Amino acid sequence: MENGNSSGDKSSLKPIRCKAAVSRKAGEPLVMEEIVVAPPQSYEVRIRIICTALCYSDITFWKLQVPPACFPRILGHEAIGVVESVGENVTEVVEGDTVLPTFMPDCGDCVDCKSQKSNLCSKFPFKVSPWMPRYENSTRFTDLHGNTLFHFLNVSSFSEYTVLDVANVVKIDSSIPPSRACLLSCGVSTGVGAAWKTAQVEQGSTVVIFGLGSIGLAVAEGARLCGASRIIGVDINPAKFEVGQKFGITEFVNSLTCENKRVSEVINEMTGGGADYCFECVGSSSLVQEAYACCRKGWGKTITLGVDKPGSQICLNSSDVLHNGKTLMGSLFGGLKAKSHIPLLLKRYMSKELELDKFVTHEMKFEDINDAFQLLLDGKCIRCVLWMG
Numbered sequence: 001m002e003n004g005n006s007s008g009d010k011s012s013l014k015p016i017r018c019k020a021a022v023s024r025k026a027g028e029p030l031v032m033e034e035i036v037v038a039p040p041q042s043y044e045v046r047i048r049i050i051c052t053a054l055c056y057s058d059i060t061f062w063k064l065q066v067p068p069a070c071f072p073r074i075l076g077h078e079a080i081g082v083v084e085s086v087g088e089n090v091t092e093v094v095e096g097d098t099v100l101p102t103f104m105p106d107c108g109d110c111v112d113c114k115s116q117k118s119n120l121c122s123k124f125p126f127k128v129s130p131w132m133p134r135y136e137n138s139t140r141f142t143d144l145h146g147n148t149l150f151h152f153l154n155v156s157s158f159s160e161y162t163v164l165d166v167a168n169v170v171k172i173d174s175s176i177p178p179s180r181a182c183l184l185s186c187g188v189s190t191g192v193g194a195a196w197k198t199a200q201v202e203q204g205s206t207v208v209i210f211g212l213g214s215i216g217l218a219v220a221e222g223a224r225l226c227g228a229s230r231i232i233g234v235d236i237n238p239a240k241f242e243v244g245q246k247f248g249i250t251e252f253v254n255s256l257t258c259e260n261k262r263v264s265e266v267i268n269e270m271t272g273g274g275a276d277y278c279f280e281c282v283g284s285s286s287l288v289q290e291a292y293a294c295c296r297k298g299w300g301k302t303i304t305l306g307v308d309k310p311g312s313q314i315c316l317n318s319s320d321v322l323h324n325g326k327t328l329m330g331s332l333f334g335g336l337k338a339k340s341h342i343p344l345l346l347k348r349y350m351s352k353e354l355e356l357d358k359f360v361t362h363e364m365k366f367e368d369i370n371d372a373f374q375l376l377l378d379g380k381c382i383r384c385v386l387w388m389g
Contacts, residue, residue, distance in 0.1 A: 020032075020141070092169075102189075202226070273297070289314060
């Protein structure tokens with residue numbers, strides 16, 4: 001392992017050679033190999049990854065064979081690390097700081113980042129780009145033959161070292177257990193935030209969650225924290241109910257056993273006219289329509305979090321939209337502003353309100369990443385945390 005110079009003149013920073021799990025072909029096992037990580041440029045930060053967790057979005061883009069898929073690529077976007085070096089014009093973090101990388105930028109300068117109404121940065125609009133956000137057609141990764149390795153979601157944490165824009169880095173308290181803090185880098189923040197900030201779930205309300213994977217369970221955790229009285233889980237796997245109860249799920253609907261009824265009809269009957277809030281956490285346009293159909297007329301909100309296939313469309317009856325007064329909205333990163341809201345969630349974890357421990361079902365070595373992928377594919381884990389050597 002070769003370490004770059006992390007102090008003094010920024011121009012003296014050197015490339016680092018380290019291990020990374022490279023996705024070279026769609027759906028094929030990741031290749032553990034040595035790569036070269038270039039020094040950070042202006043407004044960039046190079047970090048040493050402590051541990052990284054698997055998110056199903058990694059699986060989605062690992063399988064994907066059409067744009068925005070591209071190979072070879074270093075996946076991974078839920079992690080925690082330590083700042084190894086910084087480029088010019090970086091003032092909010094220094095070498096040695098513990099940080100969470102986030103796929104959602106928070107520049108703090110644009111009109112959107114300054115507003116309380118949105119977390120969608122207009123200076124660095126969200127996109128699944130293979131490049132650094134501030135420098136188009138620029139990457140900080142190469143293999144040992146000098147060939148380009150593409151970035152993923154502004155993070156690329158399946159590498160011992162990575163480079164991020166400072167807009168995608170959040171400084172946190174180093175005393176927080178890394179295997180728990182890293183969960184707020186993506187998945188738990190997305191789900192909890194969707195209930196807390198996007199939907200603004202009210203105490204005593206009824207919530208329906210379509211899909212009880214890790215994001216759906218994080219929504220349940222957020223709804224529980226907000227004081228929802230009924231949290232109904234919908235899934236095709238009945239075993240998810242027992243798991244979901246630990247996160248606040250109070251009732252369960254198996255969408256495969258609704259006989260001749262649509263699942264939305266079942267929910268409408270259970271709730272006496274529809275739920276206050278419905279969350280689609282699978283990534284299916286047809287499920288978004290079902291969720292919209294069973295949120296209550298007049299004030300019901302449907303929040304979509306799932307990542308569907310590129311080009312997928314949602315079809316709604318225009319008369320229903322006009323007459324029923326419902327709200328349908330998307331939620332990226334749970335509507336959270338990373339640099340202000342992640343520290344608040346970490347405080348809630350440290351005060352034992354937000355329960356992160358129950359999300360981590362497996363902890364493994366980074367070298368075993370392909371086994372971890374299989375656990376996620378088989379539905380045998382909620383969150384698997386991989387520790388770097």
